[in-house]
Structures are given as structure tokens and as C-alpha cells.
Amino acid sequence: MCGIAGIFHLSTPKPVDPARVERMCDAIAHRGPDGKGVWTAPGVGLGHRRLSIIDLAGSPQPMASTDGRAMLVFNGEIYNYRELREELRKGGAMFHTDGDSEVILAAWQRWGVDCLSRLHGMFAFAIYDLGQRTLFLARDRLGVKPLFLAPLADGSVIFGSELKALTAHPLLRREADPLAVEDYLTWGYVPDSRSILKGVQKLPGGHYLLLRHDAPMPQSVQWWDVSFAERRKGSTADLEAELLHLLRQAVTSRMAADVPLGAFLSGGVDSSSVVALMAESSASPVKTCSIGFDVAALDETGYARQIADRYHTDHRSRTVSQNDFTAIDDLAAMFDEPFADASALPTWRVCQLARENVTVALSGDGADEALAGYRRHVFQRNEDRLRGLLPLGLRRPVFGALGAAYPKADWAPRALRAKSTFLSLAASSEEGYARSLSVTPPELRDRIYSPDFQRLRGDYRGEQPLEELMRRAPARSGLDRAQYADLKFWLPGDILTKVDRASMAVSLEAREPLLDHRLIEFAASLPEPLRTQAGQGKWLMKRTMRRYLPDDILYRPKQGFVTPIAEWFRGPLAAEARAIGEGAALARTGWFESGAVAEIAAAHIAGRVDNSRLLWQLLMLDRSLGRLGVAG
Incomplete structure (x- = not known):
């Protein structure tokens, strides 16, 4: 497990300053305290921080292929590398290490982009092929290992395992994407389809990019997907x-x-x-x-x-x-x-x-x-059965009215918390599932956004990418589509x-x-x-x-890691809750109505409603924007 970073010039292959790549790697030194390395050539620079797991002394990176025609930086583990190495050796490949990194290089040289389907594991890697003058960036099937990238004004593309590797580059602009803020308030995180910084992208799981000198920035290519369209037979x-x-x-x-x-x-x-x-x-x-x-x-x-x-x-x-809760700044x-x-x-x-x-x-x-395994999956399946019995034209007014009238009873037993169920049944399967998965519903987001932010956001809603993903899913049922989106x-x-x-x-x-x-x-x-x-x-x-x-x-009820943030915001973090709307970074953006945020905090502190998740979202947003030095 490691950290990687690099610079690639799409236009004229300009020299890459090794010190600049090293600074990017140093920003993610925690990912690899056991070793580091930088390699540069005209138009490209690759950097690596190593956490030694397999072949502790024998697989330093950046790593060259046996013939010296390809260079690799790699974050992750390939679990079937021994079997692949034997297959490649029988085909004439030579190996000088006992690790998985050299196997990736040999697999690339044998099979090209098709090597990805043979790799079993978690990975994000970059291979520069000196003969083809291409940079191959790839991410594992499910996105276990991260990879951020951004095109810059000088014609280069930078990439790294974490956003902080990119922000170490002096040419990266630090301007917030308002649509990412809408995404974040919807889900509690910025999904892979967007980044908090304009211009920064995340290579999606199961995708690759093949960059060439003297060529425009290409679109990523999906190399793996999961299908729910077939049904296994058998007892x-x-x-x-x-x-x-x-x-x-x-x-x-x-x-x-x-x-x-x-x-x-x-x-x-x-x-x-x-x-x-x-x-x-x-x-x-x-x-x-x-x-x-x-x-x-x-x-x-x-x-x-x-x-x-x-x-x-x-x-x-x-x-x-x-x-x-004193670890808030560490988390940010x-x-x-x-x-x-x-x-x-x-x-x-x-x-x-x-x-x-x-x-x-x-x-x-x-x-x-x-x-x-989530309760929402059971609800989705049951609700879809009811949706199948009643047309949307009937469900939307009936259940919509019930959902609007029913109180938000956070204090009540689960069986009596019907508001979200009514609102879900009033919507399509995709809209209902997005509501069940989201953290802050659209009506509450609209309440706290300023008019200026609402103009920036326009018609976009954070639920839209997930709903569209469900509609396009290779699936048979609403449950299939929900799991695909998950x-x-x-x-x-x-x-x-x-x-x-x-x-x-x-x-x-x-x-x-x-x-x-x-x-x-x-x-x-x-x-x-x-x-x-x-x-x-x-x-x-x-x-x-x-x-x-x-x-x-x-068969006991699922709990998972639960943090007592509701109690924190009524106790030791009550003052923080009251001040969130006027937090330094948030106030500078002008995105939120401080009065509305103050009312939400007061209602929570008084115990009238549980607004702890929204308060935690706003607190973490304030801390993160402050650390990134982001302009609104």
C-alpha cells in the first residue's frame, strides 16, 4: 500500500522538475513511510511513497520494466500475482523481484490495457510507456484505491492518491465547485463524479485513462462493470x-x-x-x-x-x-x-x-x-411492490400529502417514523431510494442556501446522478438498481x-x-x-x-460504528453548533443563510428535533474549506 503522484504534459513534452513531483509525494508521506522515489523524463514525472508489505526490500518504485521501456508507480495489492507471474514467465518474461509491481509491468507489456481484467486486487497505478509515449492510469474495479487528477493551464495533467498531493502543485486553482457543495450536502461526501475543487477529477472505479503527448485530454474508459441482469440457477x-x-x-x-x-x-x-x-x-x-x-x-x-x-x-x-470530538481538525x-x-x-x-x-x-x-444487508434494501423491495400496484399519478398526491403532513418524529420508535416512507412512496423507485440514502433532504437544503448559492446551483440537484445511475443500471428490479447504485x-x-x-x-x-x-x-x-x-x-x-x-x-439488528454526535451538539459542542452559520470559511462563501442555520442549531440543542447530521456536515465543510484555502 502506497501513495503515488505524477505530472504528464499533454502538449509539448516539457522538462518536469523532480522537486515538484517530490513535493507532491511528500504531501502524502503518511501513505508510504518506508521508501520514496522520483523518476522523470521529457514530458513526464512519476513519484512514489512506499509502505512495504510484500517483497520488503526488493520492489522499490518507480519501477522499470526488465527492458527499461516502461515505468510504474503503483498503490495497492495484486492478490493473484504469483499465478500471473508464472503464466508470464512461461511466455518468456523475466523477473528480478518477488513482488506484484513487476508483474503489473510485464502484464502491461504482454496484454496492454487488457491486463486489467487479469488483475485480482485493489489498485491505482500509472505506467509510462517510453516506446508508445503514453501514460496509462488505471483504478481497480470497485474503486478501493483512490486516484485524483487535474489538467493545468500549462498543458500538463497532474495526478495523485489524495487531493493534498495535487494541492501541493502551485498551478492548481483552489476554487470551490458549488455543485460539489450541493452533492456534499445531499450525501455527506463528495462522490466520485465530482470534486470539491473545480477542475479536479476522480478516475472512477473500473475505469482507465490512456494519455498521449500531443493529444487532447481523453475521456476515461470503463473496463469493468457489475451486472444484476442475470439470475443464478441452482438449489x-x-x-x-x-x-x-x-x-x-x-x-x-x-x-x-x-x-x-x-x-x-x-x-x-x-x-x-x-x-x-x-x-x-x-x-x-x-x-x-x-x-x-x-x-x-x-x-x-x-x-x-x-x-x-x-x-x-x-x-x-x-x-x-x-x-x-477534539479530533475534528484531524479528520478535516x-x-x-x-x-x-x-x-x-x-x-x-x-x-x-x-x-x-x-x-x-x-x-x-x-x-x-x-x-x-441494509434496512433500506428491505424497504426498497417492499416499497417497489406497492409502487407496482398503484400508478405514480395516484401515489404522488396521496402519499405526498401524507408525507408533508406527518411530523418528523426522530424521537419516536422506528415503526412510527412514517414520514420518509410516505415521501418515498410518492416518488419513483429511483427518487425514493435516493431520498432514503441521502443525508439532508432537498427541502432542508433549500432552507439553508442563500439566494446567491441557489443561483449558482441552478436546476441541479445532488440526487440526480444517483437516480440516473439507477435508471441506466444493468438490472431487473428496483432492488437490483439500488444495490448497483450502492x-x-x-x-x-x-x-x-x-x-x-x-x-x-x-x-x-x-x-x-x-x-x-x-x-x-x-x-x-x-x-x-x-x-x-x-x-x-x-x-x-x-x-x-x-x-x-x-x-x-x-440476526441481531445491524448497528455499525455509531458516533454520539447528537449528544455532542447538545453538550460540549453546543457553542460550535450555534456558531456554525457564522464559521469563518462558511461565512466567506456567502452560500448559506446564517439565520436559518442558527434556527436549526437552536432546535437541535433544545431537543425538539435531531439535526446533528446536518450540523456535523456544516462543521466539517467549514473546517475543510478553511484547510484548503478555497475561494467560494
């Missing part, structure tokens, strides 16, 4: 056996490392499944770690301990205080772009705990998206961004076995009843893991 027992095989294969392939390896263990189904399968194939106790809160209702460490005892793991846990620095998933804080803390003993940690991320939009924008930044901030490699693409493709083909059944998500996975996990782990 439940056969599909269960196939799923178990894929789970074992995914976990064991990610246990290869030349450094200490462990796992995150929350006590939920996914991380517990990963730990169980690790223990099954490990000769020594698995190193596990978990984070809890000093608020009993939010603490899951007891469930984690139950699994640790069951599999005799070498387990460590740590309690995070309610007063851990870590993510660069505004990022308001409050579970980033405990994720960072568990990464810090893991890094004390291991360099690689396996996580349970991805199963909810692939196997329909995998292509929510997962890389929120979950994978959170884990990447939090782990790399402490120089820890996080691996996601449940995002093995073979497992994802299998899950997408499952009949709907094997995904959701009797109000339960991940039905087949839970059935498959019964031999490993007890029912109180498999």
Missing part, C-alpha cells in the same frame, strides 16, 4: 456452497503478507465472518481489534469479545470517550474534501489500535452493498474513502475480502429471495455462516 444448498467457497477464497487470498497481519472485529456479521474464515486457515491466533464507546447503547465490544473468545484470537479493544486534514460520515472517527481510532501490532488489517466492508456510488464515495483515508493516515493497509470481484459478481446474480427474505437482508450469507457464527451475531 439453495448449491448456492450456499458456492458462496462459502468464494468467501474462503477471498479471505485466504488476502492473508498473504510479509508483515504482521490482523483484522478489524466489530462483532457484526461481516467482520465476524472474515475473522472466522481467517481462523479456519491460520496456524496461529488471528490478531483482532475493536473500538467501543463509553456510551453503553453504542458499544458493541461485547459482541466482538464473543467472537474473539470463540476463535481464540489475540484480541485487543479500546474505548473511545464521548469527548473524542485527513480527508481533504469535506466528509461527514461520523463513523470516520471510530474507524480512525480502530486503525490506530490495529497499527500498534499489525501493518495489514482485513475488514468486513462490502457485504451489505453486494448482498443487500456499489458504484455510495461504496467508493463514502465507505471506501473512509477506510482508505483513516487507515493510510496511520500507514496501515486495509484489505476488503468481501469486495473480491468474483464474490460481487456472484452476489449480483442471486435471486432476490436469497438476498432479502422475511425482513432480513444478506439472507444467504447468514444462512451460509450459521456453521461459524451464533444466531445472536447473525
Whole structure:
């Protein structure tokens, strides 16, 4: 796991200053504290920061191919590199290292862009081919590893693993994109379709770019997609056996490392499944770690301990205080772009705990998206059945009126919180799912935006890209389309961004076995009843893991990392809440009505409504804009 950065001239191949590339790499030194390197040639410069995981001393980067005709910088892991190396060797390739980087170079020289479909793993890399005078940028199928890029006024394109690598370049403009602010307020993160800075792009997961000297900036090309259009046939027992095989294969392939390896263990189904399968194939106790809160209702460490005892793991846990909000500025620095998933804080803390003993940690991320594990998936399937019975022309006025009249009862039991359900049923399947997934609904965003910002935003709404993604999905049903959107939009924008930044901030490699693409493709083909059944998500996975996990782990309500931000904004952060609308960076933008923000804060502090997620969004936006020095 590493950090990469570089400069490529699309126009005349001008000399590249190595010191400029080095500064870009130094900005992401936390991603690779074990080594660094820079290589330049006319019109191109590649930089690398290394976190040594495999072939600790033998694979420095930038790396040249055996014949010296290609140069590579690479962030990630290729889990099938040994098999590929043997195949390439039989075809005449020569290797001088024992790592996966040299295999990528040989695969590029043998197969060109088609090498991507042969790589199993997580990666973002750049290859400069001296013979073809091209720069090949590629990102893994699901976007586990990030890659930012931006064309500059001097005719160059810069790229890097994090936005801070790009902001280290003096020619990058720091002007905020108002549409990215709308996206951020909608989702709590800036999705891969946009960046907080105008002109900066993110190469989407499953895409590549092939840049040439003396040629214009091309569009990215999609090289992988997941289809929900087919349905797997077979008995439940056969599909269960196939799923178990894929789970074992995914976990064991990610246990290869030349450094200490462990796992995150929350006590939920996914991380517990990963730990169980690790223990099954490990000769020594698995190193596990978990984070809890000093608020009993939010603490899951007891469930984690139950699994640790069951599999005799070498387990460590740590309690995070309610007063851990002092890390707000650290989070803003870590993510660069505004990022308001409050579970980033405990994720960072568990990464810090893991890094004390291991360099690689396996996580349970991805199963909810692939196997329909969220409550919203169950709701989507049920709501679509009702949508199929009543035409939109009838649903929109009836349920729209009910949704408008029903109070927002955050304090009530879940069964009585019908407002969002009514509003969802009043909309199309895509609109309803976007509402269920979004953080701040459009009517609340409109309430806090200033007239000037509303003019900048125009007709654009943050929900539109997700709705369009669902409409174009290779899918059969509303549930299919919802899961497709999760995998292509929510997962890389929120979950994978959170884990990447939090782990790399402490120089820890996080691996996601449940995002093995073979497992994802299998899950997408499952009949709907094997995904959701009797109000339960991940039905087949839970059935498959019964031999490993007890029912109180498999069937307890999903919780995940929950941060007590609602209590913070009514207690130690109450003054921050009152001042958010007049925060230095936010006030300079003129984007928000400070009076409306103050009313929202006052209502939350008084306990009349839970506005903590919006307040957290605005607080993190203020901190991020301040750190980036962004002009509104």
C-alpha cells in the first residue's frame, strides 16, 4: 500500500522538475513511510511513497520494466500475482523481484490495457510507456484505491492518491465547485463524479485513462462493470456452497503478507465472518481489534469479545470517550474534501489500535452493498411492490400529502417514523431510494442556501446522478438498481474513502475480502429471495455462516460504528453548533443563510428535533474549506 503522484504534459513534452513531483509525494508521506522515489523524463514525472508489505526490500518504485521501456508507480495489492507471474514467465518474461509491481509491468507489456481484467486486487497505478509515449492510469474495479487528477493551464495533467498531493502543485486553482457543495450536502461526501475543487477529477472505479503527448485530454474508459441482469440457477444448498467457497477464497487470498497481519472485529456479521474464515486457515491466533464507546447503547465490544473468545484470537479493544470530538481538525486534514460520515472517527481510532501490532488489517466492508444487508434494501423491495400496484399519478398526491403532513418524529420508535416512507412512496423507485440514502433532504437544503448559492446551483440537484445511475443500471428490479447504485456510488464515495483515508493516515493497509470481484459478481446474480427474505437482508450469507457464527451475531439488528454526535451538539459542542452559520470559511462563501442555520442549531440543542447530521456536515465543510484555502 502506497501513495503515488505524477505530472504528464499533454502538449509539448516539457522538462518536469523532480522537486515538484517530490513535493507532491511528500504531501502524502503518511501513505508510504518506508521508501520514496522520483523518476522523470521529457514530458513526464512519476513519484512514489512506499509502505512495504510484500517483497520488503526488493520492489522499490518507480519501477522499470526488465527492458527499461516502461515505468510504474503503483498503490495497492495484486492478490493473484504469483499465478500471473508464472503464466508470464512461461511466455518468456523475466523477473528480478518477488513482488506484484513487476508483474503489473510485464502484464502491461504482454496484454496492454487488457491486463486489467487479469488483475485480482485493489489498485491505482500509472505506467509510462517510453516506446508508445503514453501514460496509462488505471483504478481497480470497485474503486478501493483512490486516484485524483487535474489538467493545468500549462498543458500538463497532474495526478495523485489524495487531493493534498495535487494541492501541493502551485498551478492548481483552489476554487470551490458549488455543485460539489450541493452533492456534499445531499450525501455527506463528495462522490466520485465530482470534486470539491473545480477542475479536479476522480478516475472512477473500473475505469482507465490512456494519455498521449500531443493529444487532447481523453475521456476515461470503463473496463469493468457489475451486472444484476442475470439470475443464478441452482438449489439453495448449491448456492450456499458456492458462496462459502468464494468467501474462503477471498479471505485466504488476502492473508498473504510479509508483515504482521490482523483484522478489524466489530462483532457484526461481516467482520465476524472474515475473522472466522481467517481462523479456519491460520496456524496461529488471528490478531483482532475493536473500538467501543463509553456510551453503553453504542458499544458493541461485547459482541466482538464473543467472537474473539470463540476463535481464540489475540484480541485487543479500546474505548473511545464521548469527548473524542477534539479530533475534528484531524479528520478535516485527513480527508481533504469535506466528509461527514461520523463513523470516520471510530474507524480512525480502530486503525490506530490495529497499527500498534499489525501493518495489514482485513475488514468486513462490502457485504451489505453486494448482498443487500441494509434496512433500506428491505424497504426498497417492499416499497417497489406497492409502487407496482398503484400508478405514480395516484401515489404522488396521496402519499405526498401524507408525507408533508406527518411530523418528523426522530424521537419516536422506528415503526412510527412514517414520514420518509410516505415521501418515498410518492416518488419513483429511483427518487425514493435516493431520498432514503441521502443525508439532508432537498427541502432542508433549500432552507439553508442563500439566494446567491441557489443561483449558482441552478436546476441541479445532488440526487440526480444517483437516480440516473439507477435508471441506466444493468438490472431487473428496483432492488437490483439500488444495490448497483450502492456499489458504484455510495461504496467508493463514502465507505471506501473512509477506510482508505483513516487507515493510510496511520500507514496501515486495509484489505476488503468481501469486495473480491468474483464474490460481487456472484452476489449480483442471486435471486432476490436469497438476498432479502422475511425482513432480513444478506439472507444467504447468514444462512451460509450459521456453521461459524451464533444466531445472536447473525440476526441481531445491524448497528455499525455509531458516533454520539447528537449528544455532542447538545453538550460540549453546543457553542460550535450555534456558531456554525457564522464559521469563518462558511461565512466567506456567502452560500448559506446564517439565520436559518442558527434556527436549526437552536432546535437541535433544545431537543425538539435531531439535526446533528446536518450540523456535523456544516462543521466539517467549514473546517475543510478553511484547510484548503478555497475561494467560494
